[in-house]
Amino acid sequence: MNSSCPTGSCPSGPCPADEALSALADAALPSEAGTGLIAHCAGCPRCTRRLAELRALRDAFAALPAIRLEVDLAAQLVDRLQAGATPAARKRRQSPWWVRWADRLRPPTPWRFGLSPFAGSVAAVGLGLWLGGLLMELEAPRSPPAANTTLAAMSVFGAVPPGNLCPRAGACGASGSTR
Amino acid sequence: MIGERPSSGADAGADTGEARELARARAGDVAAFGALVRRHQERVFRFLHRMLDAREEAMELSQDVFVKAWQALPGWRPEAAFSTWLLQIARNAALDQLRRRQVVRFAPLEEGLEVADEAPGPEARYASRQRQAQLERALRRLAAEHREILLLREVEGLAYGELASVLGIAEGTVKSRLARARSALLEHFDPHTGASHE
Numbered sequence: 605m606n607s608s609c610p611t612g613s614c615p616s617g618p619c620p621a622d623e624a625l626s627a628l629a630d631a632a633l634p635s636e637a638g639t640g641l642i643a644h645c646a647g648c649p650r651c652t653r654r655l656a657e658l659r660a661l662r663d664a665f666a667a668l669p670a671i672r673l674e675v676d677l678a679a680q681l682v683d684r685l686q687a688g689a690t691p692a693a694r695k696r697r698q699s700p701w702w703v704r705w706a707d708r709l710r711p712p713t714p715w716r717f718g719l720s721p722f723a724g725s726v727a728a729v730g731l732g733l734w735l736g737g738l739l740m741e742l743e744a745p746r747s748p749p750a751a752n753t754t755l756a757a758m759s760v761f762g763a764v765p766p767g768n769l770c771p772r773a774g775a776c777g778a779s780g781s782t783r
Numbered sequence: 784m785i786g787e788r789p790s791s792g793a794d795a796g797a798d799t800g801e802a803r804e805l806a807r808a809r810a811g812d813v814a815a816f817g818a819l820v821r822r823h824q825e826r827v828f829r830f831l832h833r834m835l836d837a838r839e840e841a842m843e844l845s846q847d848v849f850v851k852a853w854q855a856l857p858g859w860r861p862e863a864a865f866s867t868w869l870l871q872i873a874r875n876a877a878l879d880q881l882r883r884r885q886v887v888r889f890a891p892l893e894e895g896l897e898v899a900d901e902a903p904g905p906e907a908r909y910a911s912r913q914r915q916a917q918l919e920r921a922l923r924r925l926a927a928e929h930r931e932i933l934l935l936r937e938v939e940g941l942a943y944g945e946l947a948s949v950l951g952i953a954e955g956t957v958k959s960r961l962a963r964a965r966s967a968l969l970e971h972f973d974p975h976t977g978a979s980h981e
Contacts, residue, residue: 621962624968626962627958630936630961642931659969661937665918666937670829671828677824677828678821680846684846685816757902769857
């Protein structure tokens with residue numbers, strides 16, 4: 605029921621809902637309903653007042669000061685979008701599946717390859733190998749080959765007990781004799 | 784249906800040029816999209832400015848709206864008017880922004896809001912400015928749901944069908960929500976005098 609018509613009826617009959625008056629102010633009612641409502645308002649001071657308020661509201665909006673952007677967003681956006689290289693992705697998305705597959709099979713250009721995740725993995729493994737090699741080279745001079753030292757150390761746990769004869773030459777160290 | 788506002792036919796009027804630009808933009812032509820931005824940037828900005836009541840924020844968000852539109856352009860279908868579609872993106876962006884803010888801004892009650900008399904000349908101009916300021920304050924007091932539908936209808940001139948499309952509701956709901964929004968605004972603002980009902 606119309607809030608401006610609390611009794612629910614006026615001299616010209618039951619008052620319409622606010623929704624109908626709002627639509628009437630917008631001229632958004634079918635012509636028959638609109639005519640009926642206007643006839644009601646002619647005899648109903650409350651609905652007339654409400655309709656006048658709704659129409660005045662529209663005028664108040666129309667009188668609001670203009671808000672101007674004062675900047676050309678388009679110029680800024682075009683640069684931003686061009687830098688984003690979005691169109692390539694869009695073209696790929698729009699093209700048929702065989703074109704997309706052909707695109708994938710095509711040898712990558714150095715630039716595209718350089719940005720791919722595969723190139724990143726290859727670079728990481730390569731870097732690891734190179735650093736490992738570098739470390740090996742640095743380690744090498746610090747531990748020169750010492751075959752005798754190693755063998756002597758190992759002989760503590762050898763198969764031939766100390767004092768025994770060696771079964772064959774060279775089996776018990778460089779001398780080939782018992783320790 | 785009666786009640787189509789003249790400005791709602793703007794899309795139809797500029798159809799040929801805009802349709803060409805849209806076709807080119809959808810094919811990835813950034814310059815054509817730039818032309819579309821120029822057509823609609825004022826409207827999108829104005830709506831966001833009034834929704835957020837913050838110029839810089841509205842400007843940044845306008846850019847985001849167009850970037851989103853560019854990204855979603857392949858999914859756009861000509862059945863939806865481009866301007867309506869843009870306003871739909873702008874509306875969602877504004878609501879997100881308001882949610883992020885989580886702040887309800889209440890208009891200050893100072894600044895000489897007494898109603899000016901109807902004398903012509905500078906006094907009348909002053910009264911008119913007061914009335915505008917009062918309406919803007921009253922708008923800020925409304926729920927976002929009411930503010931957006933009023934701005935889209937009264938300022939942007941969208942027809943009921945377009946409102947339904949932008950807001951994602953039925954036309955019947957547009958009618959009732961619009962009536963509730965107007966009623967809420969009239970609680971804070973007297974359109975005849977410009978006085979606030981505080």
